[in-house]
Amino acid sequence: MPPIDVAIVGGGVIGLSIAFELAELSARTSCELTVSVFDPEPGKGTSRVAAGMLAPVTELHFSEEKFLPVTIAASAMYPEFVERVEAASGLKALYSGSGTLTVAKNASDMASLSQLLDLQESCGLLPGRMTPSAIRSAEPSLSTSLAGGFETPTDHQVDPRLLVIAMLGACEALGVRFVQETVAKIDKFDDGYEVSASRKIPSRFQSVVLCTGAALRDGTPAMPRVPSGIDPSIVEIVSSIRPVKGQVIRLGLPDSRSAFLPRLPRAVVRGLVDGRSVYIVPRASGEVVVGATSEDLGFDLNPTGGAVHQLLHDARSILPMIDELDFREVSVGLRPGTPDNFPVVGPIDQENSCGRLYIANGHYRNGILLAPLTARLIAWHMNQDCPKLFPALFKRSHLNLDPDSTPDTSVDGGSSTMALCDLADILSPSRYNSGQIPKVVAQNG
Ligand SMILES: Cc1cc2nc3c(=O)[nH]c(=O)nc-3n(C[C@H](O)[C@H](O)[C@H](O)COP(=O)(O)OP(=O)(O)OC[C@H]3O[C@@H](n4cnc5c(N)ncnc54)[C@H](O)[C@@H]3O)c2cc1C
Numbered sequence: 012m013p014p015i016d017v018a019i020v021g022g023g024v025i026g027l028s029i030a031f032e033l034a035e036l037s038a039r040t041s042c043e044l045t046v047s048v049f050d051p052e053p054g055k056g057t058s059r060v061a062a063g064m065l066a067p068v069t070e071l072h073f074s075e076e077k078f079l080p081v082t083i084a085a086s087a088m089y090p091e092f093v094e095r096v097e098a099a100s101g102l103k104a105l106y107s108g109s110g111t112l113t114v115a116k117n118a119s120d121m122a123s124l125s126q127l128l129d130l131q132e133s134c135g136l137l138p139g140r141m142t143p144s145a146i147r148s149a150e151p152s153l154s155t156s157l158a159g160g161f162e163t164p165t166d167h168q169v170d171p172r173l174l175v176i177a178m179l180g181a182c183e184a185l186g187v188r189f190v191q192e193t194v195a196k197i198d199k200f201d202d203g204y205e206v207s208a209s210r211k212i213p214s215r216f217q218s219v220v221l222c223t224g225a226a227l228r229d230g231t232p233a234m235p236r237v238p239s240g241i242d243p244s245i246v247e248i249v250s251s252i253r254p255v256k257g258q259v260i261r262l263g264l265p266d267s268r269s270a271f272l273p274r275l276p277r278a279v280v281r282g283l284v285d286g287r288s289v290y291i292v293p294r295a296s297g298e299v300v301v302g303a304t305s306e307d308l309g310f311d312l313n314p315t316g317g318a319v320h321q322l323l324h325d326a327r328s329i330l331p332m333i334d335e336l337d338f339r340e341v342s343v344g345l346r347p348g349t350p351d352n353f354p355v356v357g358p359i360d361q362e363n364s365c366g367r368l369y370i371a372n373g374h375y376r377n378g379i380l381l382a383p384l385t386a387r388l389i390a391w392h393m394n395q396d397c398p399k400l401f402p403a404l405f406k407r408s409h410l411n412l413d414p415d416s417t418p419d420t421s422v423d424g425g426s427s428t429m430a431l432c433d434l435a436d437i438l439s440p441s442r443y444n445s446g447q448i449p450k451v452v453a454q455n456g
Contacts, residue, residue, distance in 0.1 A: 014043035017393070018206050018216040020194045020235060022053030024061075024171065024382045025371050026222035027178040031096060032386035033393065034185035042394045047188040047216070049208055054175040056224050058378065060344030062259060062292045062300045063174070065089055065380045066166040068136055069111050069281055071127070076134050078353055082377060085384035086165065092383035093169060100180030105170035105294060111279040114146055114153065114160035116328055120283035121158040128161060138163065150276045152332050168279050168292055171379050194235040197221075197368070199360075204368060207235075220369040220389060224378070225254035225310075225347035237368065249355065252373050254310050254345035258318040259302035262336035272297055274332060282329040289325035291333075299336055301326040305346075314341040349373035356385050358392065367393070 017033060019026045030046050037044040064070070067082030093106040115121035131138045138161040146153060146160050183189075192208035199205075203217040221235070264271055275293040282289050292300040304318045319341050327333040349355060352375050360368040369392075371385050 014045045015218065015393070016203075016216045017044055017046050018204070018214075018219045019046065019048045019222060020050075020197075020206070020219065021056075021222035021224060022048045022050035022179075022189070023056040023222060023224050024058035024175060024178070024378055025224070025374060025385055026050065026220070027053065027175060027182060028092075028382040028386035029220055029222065029371060029389050030182050030187045031099070031178050031185070032383075032390040034182060034187050035095065035099065036390050036394060038185055040394070044393070045186075045188070046182075047190055047214075048182065049190045049192055049194045049206065051191050051193050051209075053189060053191070054179055057257075057344035057346060058171055058175055058224075060257065060259060060342045061171045061379050062290065062302050063169045063171040063379055064111070064166065064279055064290065064292060065168055066111060066163075066279070067380065068131060068138075068163045069113055069166050070376060070380075071131060071134070072352075073130060075352060076130065079134055081384070082380060085377075085381045086167070088383045088387070089167070089169065089380075093174070096174070096177045096181045099184050100177045101184075102173070102177040102180050104174040104177045105296065106167070107169070107295065108167045109278050109293075110162060110164040111166035111281060112141075112146065112150060112153075112160060112162050112276070113281045114283075114329060115158045116154075116156075116282060116284040117158050120286065121160075123286065124160065124283055150278060150280065152274050152276060152330060153280065154329055154331055157329070162278070166279065168294075169379065170294055170296070170298075174379070196235050197237050199368075218367045218369065218393060220371055222371045224372065224374075225252060225345040249359075249370060249372065251350055252355075253307070253348045255348045255375070256306040256308050256311055256343060257303040257346055258306075258314055258322070258341060258343050259300055260319055260322055260338070261340040261342070262299045262301065262333065263339050264297035264299075265337055266297075268335075269297060271332075271335070275299065276330065280329060282325065284325040284328050287321070287325055289322060289329065291326050291330055298339075299333075301333070310345065312343045312345070314343050346375050347373050347378070348375045352376075354381060354385070356388060 019030050026048055030048050033044050033046050036042055065086050067079060067086045070082070071079060090106060093104050097104060113124065115124045128138050128140065140161050141149070141159060143157050143159055146157055147155065149162070190208060190211065192211055194206055194208050196207045197204050197219055198207070200215065203215060204219045205213045205215050206219060207213040264275070276291065280291045290302055301322050323333065354373040354375070356371045357369065358367045359370050369389055371389060374381050
């Protein structure tokens with residue numbers, strides 16, 4: 012069989028992880044794929060700004076509880092995913108099983124944290140509540156005046172910048188082709204899709220994956236024009252992906268003061284300070300990321316003095332040694348948000364064509380965490396002979412997450428949805444690595 016040509020539009024953490032997964036799949040199995048990534052600046056989008064927390068539990072928000080099994084499954088895949096990327100690239104991504112500590116500045120912050128703890132407990136999680144003295148003995152450099160908190164040993168971190176560099180290296184090593192061009196439109200033809208990039212003659216691919224995040228090109232949203240024939244409900248979701256501005260600052264210990272490295276917290280520290288959330292992500296390299304704002308301001312990439320002031324103020328009230336760190340950078344990214352904050356992942360065209368048009372976007376606050384899971388689901392779907400499964404996979408209705416919602420049967424014309432336990436089973440690394448992709452137990456909607 013001739014190889015299947017796949018184009019990936021957008022080389023952020025999502026596009027690169029899909030490219031890597033497909034290229035590796037091709038190298039490892041009889042499924043032959045050639046993979047091209049279109050992006051004028053791969054790895055330079057929001058993924059470069061992210062803090063890199065892998066935090067299904069501490070990122071749990073009210074009304075997003077039903078997405079928890081998906082983020083937990085993603086988190087469980089991470090160590091193995093990073094190992095594979097590092098092995099293929101020979102580069103380190105600084106994954107750290109550091110755990111996370113969440114602290115309250117004062118009694119009213121503690122009352123708000125207690126509501127989050129109740130939410131976690133209602134989801135079957137067992138947060139480890141901590142007194143101020145327990146917090147101090149776990150992390151002696153934290154402020155002496157904290158009101159309390161809890162620990163989450165399973166929420167970890169990775170350095171997204173190193174991860175993206177390692178993924179670029181791994182993709183190159185596996186033969187992925189990079190086309191440093193902006194894609195303006197995608198047209199359908201008999202056996203697949205034609206991709207028109209700015210300065211290139213259009214090229215044809217059997218399958219195309221759209222991973223453009225909330226990126227901007229020349230001042231306008233960067234999503235290429237897609238052909239007609241896409242399910243209108245998906246088009247509506249895709250066109251409503253909104254940019255949510257986030258500002259973070261990067262501080263660090265210079266080499267000359269590396270003796271202070273052991274004084275940095277070991278865990279990621281998240282805090283509530285007078286009702287405002289702040290996080291501090293310390294890395295083994297001495298870098299400390301402090302974030303983040305969340306602003307609905309459209310496509311605005313300007314850093315502001317107010318954000319830097321607030322982040323520094325709140326971080327130093329939790330970790331006084333912030334004052335001793337060098338100020339390195341303020342950066343701004345646009346989180347791709349959907350109306351319900353859940354990503355959209357899966358095929359979006361009609362089933363009758365040989366090739367498929369996929370989307371993997373809307374990963375909002377969790378794109379770094381969800382990248383390996385997204386990649387595996389897309390790779391798995393492409394390598395399957397059962398395209399009726401995984402219609403727009405992550406959408407709430409398709410995951411059967413919301414008992415009140417009716418599964419959307421319009422995409423792929425099927426009503427198959429999948430139970431989360433099956434998802435976890437499918438994603439188990441040992442099963443996947445054995446090359447034996449298990450049969451999905453589909454439920455009828
Ligand atoms: C301040 C901040 C902190 C965050 N912290 C975390 C965190 O701790 N943990 C976590 O899991 N997530 C975090 N996130 C979220 C995470 O960064 C995003 O969900 C993730 O980066 C989205 O990745 P992406 O690949 O979809 O988008 P991007 O990284 O933005 O990549 C999109 C790429 O598409 C390219 N592109 C766009 N249009 C075109 C086109 N027409 N043709 C060709 N290429 C195109 C762009 O050049 C870009 O490289 C954070 C986000 C922000 C803003």
